[in-house]
Amino acid sequence: MIIQLEYGSIELNIPSGIHPIFDSSIHLANIIDIMPGDRVLDLGCGSGILSIAAAKKGADLIISTDIDEEAIKTTMSNASLNGCSHKITTLRGSWYGPLKDTVHEKGNIKFDVIMATPPQTPGPYDFGPRYGGPDGIRHFLPIIEGAPLFLDPVRGRLWLIAISLVDMAAIMGLLKKRFQVVSVVDKTKRPFTPQEYEKMGNGLFEYLSIQHSRGRCEFAMDESGHYYFMTLYIRASGIIL
Numbered sequence: 001m002i003i004q005l006e007y008g009s010i011e012l013n014i015p016s017g018i019h020p021i022f023d024s025s026i027h028l029a030n031i032i033d034i035m036p037g038d039r040v041l042d043l044g045c046g047s048g049i050l051s052i053a054a055a056k057k058g059a060d061l062i063i064s065t066d067i068d069e070e071a072i073k074t075t076m077s078n079a080s081l082n083g084c085s086h087k088i089t090t091l092r093g094s095w096y097g098p099l100k101d102t103v104h105e106k107g108n109i110k111f112d113v114i115m116a117t118p119p120q121t122p123g124p125y126d127f128g129p130r131y132g133g134p135d136g137i138r139h140f141l142p143i144i145e146g147a148p149l150f151l152d153p154v155r156g157r158l159w160l161i162a163i164s165l166v167d168m169a170a171i172m173g174l175l176k177k178r179f180q181v182v183s184v185v186d187k188t189k190r191p192f193t194p195q196e197y198e199k200m201g202n203g204l205f206e207y208l209s210i211q212h213s214r215g216r217c218e219f220a221m222d223e224s225g226h227y228y229f230m231t232l233y234i235r236a237s238g239i240i241l
Contacts, residue, residue: 003049006030010052012078018071019046019129024161024188024231025117029053031186031233032159034113041065041150043095043116043143048075048088050115055084061109062088065098095139096146110152116143117161122211127201135216136166137174144174148239157237163190164218164230165208171234180238188231192219 003010003026010029014021029050034040036058042051045064054062064075072090079085091098095116118139120132132138140160147158158179162171175182194205211217219229 003029005053005056008056010049010056010078011081012047012049012052013074013081014047015070015074018068018074021047021049024190024233025049027186027188027231028115028117028159028161028233032057032113032115033157033235034059036060038112039109039152041099041111041114043114044118045075045090046071048078050117051075051088052079052082052084054113054115055079055087056082059087059113063099063109063111064088064090065093065095066090067092067094095142096150099150109150110156111150112152112155113157113159114143114147114151115159118143120163120166121197121200121204122165122167122208122217123201123204124207125201127204130200132166135170135211136163137170140166140171140174144171144178144236147236148178148241151239153239153241156239157235160234160236162232162234164232165211167211167216168218168232169216175234175236178240179236180240182234182236184232185235186233188233189228190231191226191228193227 034054034057038059039061040054040059042064045066051062051064072092079088119130120136121130122136197204
């Protein structure tokens, strides 16, 4: 597939089993403030779209991590396809784990940008790769807690995608404990159907409805009677030491 971005195009081959590319990742690739010369960490790189976008925006160094070996191979294959493999290093493991356990040839790096789009759909049980824990924040916890250790204390910024089905108050609370400035840079509308979530796991839409009634999950219905939730693009900066 060829993805058209505001600053050029990216060509991607996505094998079966690799996390599909959602519109939210394409939107993040357009709006993220990566500058020429930046050092970037892509947590959960998947197909490599955000790593390649960072390279095309001028980042000098991108380290891409993923727990899935096939995702690591796909990211490097797509980086080669787009002529930027010399800028991208892949490490296999969960979130920051590969950086802690691997002595990288470039030494102790502090990143200008960390970006992550973690699995986050809430549910009463583990229903698969999109599961984010009972309130959706399971994977946000290690990402947010670990970010200050790896971000440049002056220039560093953390970018996250979060959907309004998760407990957003909890996520914003975590971010504000670690960063001085936390802002929702943009929001996009994501339509869905109850059947979409029932296919992920039996009783999942009912669970989301209960979470909604408790104020821990936000979705709504438009004038046409279709459900939707919001996708939030969050930027955090100013590490609190």
